[in-house]
Amino acid sequence: MSRLIFHISALIIFMVANCNAFAMQEISDTDDKLIVSILIEEDDGRESSGMLDAVISQLDVTHHSISNQLEKTATSIDSFFANDSVFEQSNRSYMRVALDMVSKKHGGLGFAGDLKLKVDLPHIKKRLKLMIETDSQRDSKESLEQLPADVIQERDFFISLERRLGGKKRWDIRPALGLKINAPIDLFSRLRTFRYFALGHWLLRASSSLAWYDSRGYGANGVLEFDREINQRLTFRVTSKLEWQEEEMFRRFDQTLTLYQHINERQNIAYQIAAFADDENDWQSNRYYMRVRYRQGLYKKWMFGEIIPQLSFLKESGFHNESSITFRLEMVFGENYR
Numbered sequence: 275m276s277r278l279i280f281h282i283s284a285l286i287i288f289m290v291a292n293c294n295a296f297a298m299q300e301i302s303d304t305d306d307k308l309i310v311s312i313l314i315e316e317d318d319g320r321e322s323s324g325m326l327d328a329v330i331s332q333l334d335v336t337h338h339s340i341s342n343q344l345e346k347t348a349t350s351i352d353s354f355f356a357n358d359s360v361f362e363q364s365n366r367s368y369m370r371v372a373l374d375m376v377s378k379k380h381g382g383l384g385f386a387g388d389l390k391l392k393v394d395l396p397h398i399k400k401r402l403k404l405m406i407e408t409d410s411q412r413d414s415k416e417s418l419e420q421l422p423a424d425v426i427q428e429r430d431f432f433i434s435l436e437r438r439l440g441g442k443k444r445w446d447i448r449p450a451l452g453l454k455i456n457a458p459i460d461l462f463s464r465l466r467t468f469r470y471f472a473l474g475h476w477l478l479r480a481s482s483s484l485a486w487y488d489s490r491g492y493g494a495n496g497v498l499e500f501d502r503e504i505n506q507r508l509t510f511r512v513t514s515k516l517e518w519q520e521e522e523m524f525r526r527f528d529q530t531l532t533l534y535q536h537i538n539e540r541q542n543i544a545y546q547i548a549a550f551a552d553d554e555n556d557w558q559s560n561r562y563y564m565r566v567r568y569r570q571g572l573y574k575k576w577m578f579g580e581i582i583p584q585l586s587f588l589k590e591s592g593f594h595n596e597s598s599i600t601f602r603l604e605m606v607f608g609e610n611y612r
Contacts, residue, residue: 345470347509348477348501351534354542355569356578356606359479359499361390361407362466363446365438368392368608373425376418378598384418387425392436401438405450406431430456434464445469454487461488477501491520509534526552540571560589576611578604 352360356370372388391406408429419425434452447467454460468481479499486492495517502510513530530548537543544567551559565584572579580602587593 345472345477347503348479348499348511351509351511351542353610355544355567356604358390359468359481361392362448362481363468364392364608365401366392366609367394368606370604370606372602372604373422375422375601376598377600379596381418381596381598384420385422385425386418387422387429389429389431403436403438405434405436405452408432430454432462434462458489462486473500475502493517493519493521507536509536524552524554526550527557541569543568555589562587562593574612576606578602578606580604 351357356372361368361370368390369392370388370390374386374388376384376386378384387408389406389408393404395402395404408431419428432452432454434450436448436450439447439449445467446469447465450464450466452462452464454462462485464483464485466481466483468479471478471480477500479501480497481499482494482496484492484494495515497513497515500512504510511530511532511534513528513532515528515530517526517528518524528548528550530546533545535543535545546563546565546567548563549559550561551557563584563586565582567580567582569578569580571577580600582600582602584598584600586596586598588596
């Protein structure tokens with residue numbers, strides 16, 4: 275009897291042990307499956323996150339590449355045409371001298387000119403530039419002189435010291451203090467700012483200028499330039515400019531559309547249409563023009579010639595077209611024109 279009880283007890287203990295072992299095996303299997311499932315989900319999450327990071331990274335690379343190409347194209351165009359933005363943004367010594375001979379259908383022959391000079395001051399670490407400039411006449415045919423020598427005698431020259439603040443990825447800020455050196459002498463101060471923004475396939479250059487003159491008070495202007503590269507030879511630009519003068523409480527808005535055509539390293543063409551409006555005419559357009567600027571390098575990288583046929587439509591003449599043609603000789607000196 276005792277032997278039977280012993281065998282039964284041993285059998286019960288064996289069965290309980292096996293049941294516990296089986297249960298532990300099930301729990302262990304379940305835990306293993308749960309751990310494997312969690313690891314798989316983590317791997318899937320990491321893979322999805324990695325794919326998203328890769329896509330975003332590729333978009334950043336593409337965006338950066340397009341932005342760099344657009345800025346390079348815009349800078350190349352402005353450099354070849356020696357636009358005012360090149361002078362404003364230059365961090366090195368730079369000089370531009372231009373002489374225009376303008377022939378109008380009903381106005382005879384006249385001359386205009388332009389001078390821009392920026393010089394590095396040696397041994398000064400505050401990024402100061404000495405600047406000598408005239409009010410630009412490159413796009414104006416309203417005040418022409420009878421002789422080339424009169425262009426120099428009749429122009430106002432401004433001399434100033436300009437300092438650069440900010441950097442390439444931020445607003446570039448350039449305060450200046452100077453005076454008009456023609457009689458009567460006129461003290462002035464000015465603040466220029468500009469910055470580039472990448473907008474998809476467009477490049478935006480935003481710039482502004484606020485100036486104060488002792489003789490005529492404050493003046494300001496703001497310019498937005500939108501550039502888009504159509505292909506390797508064509509670039510489209512939309513320019514909007516708003517100008518204000520305190521002395522006459524005068525405000526003017528200009529809108530210009532330009533298509534730049536690259537022919538080769540020495541020849542480029544700009545096709546332009548522009549409209550002008552001001553508050554004196556209740557913001558109705560009072561002047562339009564259409565013109566073509568054919569520009570060619572004449573000698574090395576610093577001498578250029580331009581032929582600019584133009585049709586103007588003025589409100590004061592009933593918007594009847596007035597034709598003119600400009601022959602321009604221009605010499606540019608600087609790091610990019612050697």
